[in-house]
Amino acid sequence: MRLYTRSGDQGKTRVIGGTRDKDDIRIEAYGTCDELNACTAKAAAVLDDALFPDIAGELRRIQHELFDCGSDLSSIKEDAEWKMGCESITYLERRIDIYTEEAPALQRFILPGGTTASAELHICRTVARRAERQITTLAKMETINEEVQRYINRLSDYFFAAARIVNHRLDIADIEYKRSAVVFREGHNKE
């Protein structure tokens, strides 16, 4: 099999159900989900599976779900059946709640970092947010599966929670941003 088809050399490419310019915001959005998938793979590769069997399993699951997001975003068929559903979001929320409970209480912004694995998870967090910004633009212009947008929003919070757990279980304290106000508060839920 020839992997390359040369058909995209002039800047046009196929989506599911049609053709688009490669710099179309739709391609940008699922291209960034693909980049996030690669970053997630990287985080999983440096994570100690024995110490973090829960997070390792979750990252694997997330990789499959990022493909689901990519599938949904790459389809322009009118009758598309979406792959991403709300149960994946509920699952992330449950994991976030558990990890937020396990980690020390949080009031101020913390510096990304500490261990390598925690730094990688912070990179995933910020790339997920980049994907979310592009999906936001796409959603203004075309129909998308809204669950994808919600999933990616929650995913960045998941990565934040997981990054803290990795440090916490290794007894490494997150460093607070020196000039931070008290920014994390229960009250924010009501907004």
Added chain:
Amino acid sequence: MRLYTRSGDQGKTRVIGGTRDKDDIRIEAYGTCDELNACTAKAAAVLDDALFPDIAGELRRIQHELFDCGSDLSSIKEDAEWKMGCESITYLERRIDIYTEEAPALQRFILPGGTTASAELHICRTVARRAERQITTLAKMETINEEVQRYINRLSDYFFAAARIVNHRLDIADIEYKRSAVVFREGHNKE
């Protein structure tokens, strides 16, 4: 020598043959080639040279060629002599064919990851595709060396092929995306 010149503090900068705003799509495009060069360096740094002398050598060559791409993209001279030529593309295609042959047959999408080096190569793959999207926009608006666009397109396929080889030689099976259709097919060549 002073490294910084402070001349770009207000958002303007020099290209070869003129001046541009720093947020010009041309600067964006070669800035991302530069980012890809750094990611390639990272992949090369974690790759075991003894086990993968072929890929290590190729990554080094690619780093020089990414500078060639950057040179071509940064020039707005009318009589510019391009650095990137079709022999670099033919070279990539030959390497892709060899690696596609060496790796197990492929039918479905695979999750990025496995080893750290393979994950890094998947990151390179997705950053190359980001560069390609920006070059696509630039090519709509201004004259560029078209070989650069073809090279970057092929380069992402090269990174995919190389990522699979790294896992394969270490006897690590790539994991198929669970809900994938059969997407890789010989027939696609004819498109």
Added chain:
Amino acid sequence: MRLYTRSGDQGKTRVIGGTRDKDDIRIEAYGTCDELNACTAKAAAVLDDALFPDIAGELRRIQHELFDCGSDLSSIKEDAEWKMGCESITYLERRIDIYTEEAPALQRFILPGGTTASAELHICRTVARRAERQITTLAKMETINEEVQRYINRLSDYFFAAARIVNHRLDIADIEYKRSAVVFREGHNKE
């Protein structure tokens, strides 16, 4: 505390002093500062603290300052008091001068890479430049703290200088880009 508030699921979010679309160039700009912060954390995590106490300390300081940049960029209050000031820029310039002196003289472009830590610093360098491009767009449209733009410009030169030092102290010679002209010159200061 619930980390996620679900309030941003439809693509709107809060800045300091108001509300914006998530794909607003302002959010993009400080989102990339956040991504750069995570990359800096990654570089710090792989850097040998014992060998590079100076760079390790500087990266920590930079992480706090990237939050200062983020604070300034996320505020649309008319009477905002900026956090980022010119002393942080002077500090970077001093460090760049010291490192440029310590490293071998430079005439031609060098390939990113060598050691893992050096490759990570080159990634930081190129992500800082991505942030700078977005800040450039923002500064054309809205009022920002200009020191932030200057800081981020200088920061990419700092990362370049630091990347070279890491290799130099480990006796690893940077590889020159083969087809490079003589591009680094004292004369450029006068531009």
